[in-house]
Amino acid sequence: DGGITQSPKYLFRKEGQNVTLSCEQNLNHDAMYWYRQDPGQGLRLIYYSQIVNDFQKGDIAEGYSVSREKKESFPLTVTSAQKNPTAFYLCASSIVSGNTEAFFGQGTRLTVV
Amino acid sequence: LAKTTQPISMDSYEGQEVNITCSHNNIATNDYITWYQQFPSQGPRFIIQGYKTKVTNEVASLFIPADRKSSTLSLPRVSLSDTAVYYCLVGDEDTGKLIFGQGTTLQVKP
Numbered sequence: 254d255g256g257i258t259q260s261p262k263y264l265f266r267k268e269g270q271n272v273t274l275s276c277e278q279n280l281n282h283d284a285m286y287w288y289r290q291d292p293g294q295g296l297r298l299i300y301y302s303q304i305v306n307d308f309q310k311g312d313i314a315e316g317y318s319v320s321r322e323k324k325e326s327f328p329l330t331v332t333s334a335q336k337n338p339t340a341f342y343l344c345a346s347s348i349v350s351g352n353t354e355a356f357f358g359q360g361t362r363l364t365v366v
Numbered sequence: 367l368a369k370t371t372q373p374i375s376m377d378s379y380e381g382q383e384v385n386i387t388c389s390h391n392n393i394a395t396n397d398y399i400t401w402y403q404q405f406p407s408q409g410p411r412f413i414i415q416g417y418k419t420k421v422t423n424e425v426a427s428l429f430i431p432a433d434r435k436s437s438t439l440s441l442p443r444v445s446l447s448d449t450a451v452y453y454c455l456v457g458d459e460d461t462g463k464l465i466f467g468q469g470t471t472l473q474v475k476p
Binding site for chain 2: 284286288294295296297298301303309311312341343345347350351352353354355356357358359360362
């Protein structure tokens with residue numbers, strides 16, 4: 254089955270630790286995106302990648318880092334510099350960058366303890 | 367970058383038709399309009415996409431006037447399971463970003 258997979262579904266982190274969220278797609282999509290969602294709020298764009306080996310900052314990139322070494326994978330690292338990392342993180346992909354027919358993973362809920 | 371504006375919330379009753387309108391005054395010539403549905407703690411799910419006039423699929427219809435500065439998602443005969451947040455999205459192939467607005471929270475009552 255083609256799709257986009259995020260792991261883990263739930264993640265707990267101690268303050269001061271970096272943590273990496275996984276996002277994998279087998280849709281052969283060029284573009285991938287990371288969003289953050291806080292309770293009762295919309296989706297805010299963290300980083301996006303239009304093509305392998307390239308990525309750009311979104312609206313709230315501070316405290317986050319990404320890589321795009323393979324077309325299928327776009328991991329997100331939440332660093333200790335992120336002041337309020339507890340949130341629901343969503344990864345998405347689309348066939349080309351800016352194409353609004355995007356496919357989303359099921360999300361990772363990160364909690365800092 | 368095209369921005370979208372939607373009502374924050376709407377209430378409806380089971381069996382009614384629901385229309386949610388989105389404004390996108392700065393939509394570019396090549397931009398499509400796409401609507402998503404999101405349930406709590408899940409990723410958004412694609413509902414429908416259109417460029418102009420009317421598009422219909424098995425779950426919804428999308429109405430887009432000639433000037434394309436707004437669009438209306440129509441959900442026929444809603445049920446309790448249609449309670450969700452609905453997002454209108456307009457693409458930006460120049461920057462490659464996909465920027466979501468606040469969405470419309472639809473509450474369907476029995």
